[in-house]
Amino acid sequence: AQSVTQPDIHITVSEGASLELRCNYSYGATPYLFWYVQSPGQGLQLLLKYFSGDTLVQGIKGFEAEFKRSQSSFNLRKPSVHWSDAAEYFCAVGGAEYGNKLVFGAGTILRVKS
Amino acid sequence: DAGITQSPRHKVTETGTPVTLRCHQTENHRYMYWYRQDPGHGLRLIHYSYGVKDTDKGEVSDGYSVSRSKTEDFLLTLESATSSQTSVYFCAISGRGQPNTDTQYFGPGTRLTVL
Numbered sequence: 687a688q689s690v691t692q693p694d695i696h697i698t699v700s701e702g703a704s705l706e707l708r709c710n711y712s713y714g715a716t717p718y719l720f721w722y723v724q725s726p727g728q729g730l731q732l733l734l735k736y737f738s739g740d741t742l743v744q745g746i747k748g749f750e751a752e753f754k755r756s757q758s759s760f761n762l763r764k765p766s767v768h769w770s771d772a773a774e775y776f777c778a779v780g781g782a783e784y785g786n787k788l789v790f791g792a793g794t795i796l797r798v799k800s
Numbered sequence: 801d802a803g804i805t806q807s808p809r810h811k812v813t814e815t816g817t818p819v820t821l822r823c824h825q826t827e828n829h830r831y832m833y834w835y836r837q838d839p840g841h842g843l844r845l846i847h848y849s850y851g852v853k854d855t856d857k858g859e860v861s862d863g864y865s866v867s868r869s870k871t872e873d874f875l876l877t878l879e880s881a882t883s884s885q886t887s888v889y890f891c892a893i894s895g896r897g898q899p900n901t902d903t904q905y906f907g908p909g910t911r912l913t914v915l
Contacts, residue, residue: 695840718901729804729890729906730843737901776842780900787833787858787900790842 690779692791699767700799707762707794709777718780719760720788721751725773733775736760747771772798803827804907806891812913819878821910823891825871831894832874833904834858834866836887843890849874881914888912 691710699705711717718737722730734745741753751762760777777791803826813819823832831850835843835858845858847866855866863885865877878885889910894902 690842692842720903722906727909729908730892732903732905735903780902782900784900787845787848788904790844792840792842 690777690789690791692775692777692794694794695792696795696797698797698799701769702766705762705764705767705771705796707775707777707796709760709762709791711758711760711779711789713758714779714781714783716781717760718788719751719753720778720780721745721749721760721762722776722778723747723773724776724793730776733762767796767798769798769800772796804891804893804905806889806907806910808910809908810911812915813881814915815882816880819881819912821876821889821912823874823876823907825874825893827893827895827905828871829893829895830871831902832868833892833894834864834874834876835890835892836860837890837909838887846876846889881912883914886912886914
């Protein structure tokens with residue numbers, strides 16, 4: 687079955703440190719890839735998306751993600767984390783192989799320590 | 801922010817009672833979705849709509865029904881609520897592309913507790 691895997695349920699990083707959140711999808715020749723962020727008690731906000739072209743995409747709040755087809759991955763990165771980045775992050779995948787919907791990962795909770 | 805509101809934002813109900821959640825959009829987007837969010841499961845699609853009176857099931861549709869009589873409103877009904885339906889429910893919309901490729905925009909969520 688098609689799936690999206692976020693291997694890390696929780697990640698804790700120090701403020702100012704770099705961050706990488708992992709996302710792997712099961713298959714798809716031309717995946718449509720998304721990262722969303724959810725602050726406590728809020729809905730999901732789109733950080734960035736990849737449809738085609740340059741495999742390194744820039745998003746809001748200083749985030750970027752890199753699509754690696756050979757690894758079926760779309761990892762999210764930020765060079766220097768701020769305390770306000772503490773939230774839950776969701777990867778989502780769509781495309782022809784995923785039927786009429788987006789498939790979401792289970793999420794990664796980011797904690798930032800000062 | 802996309803113009804999406806959900807009502808109520810919080811609800812506590814008892815097992816066996818009917819519950820209706822409402823999603824309202826001001827963006828005139830074609831597609832609307834209902835998800836539930838549970839720890840360890842991310843977001844799971846319940847139902848979606850691709851136009852007025854046009855709806856289809858998602859992966860966790862059992863126990864839920866939906867209706868869309870106007871472009872701007874998408875209702876989710878639990879005919880007889882059960883404790884397993886305690887969750888946070890999110891509405892989402894998308895407009896230009898297909899539901900498996902287009903960006904979705906989310907409402908603020910409804911926290912439902914079934915006692």
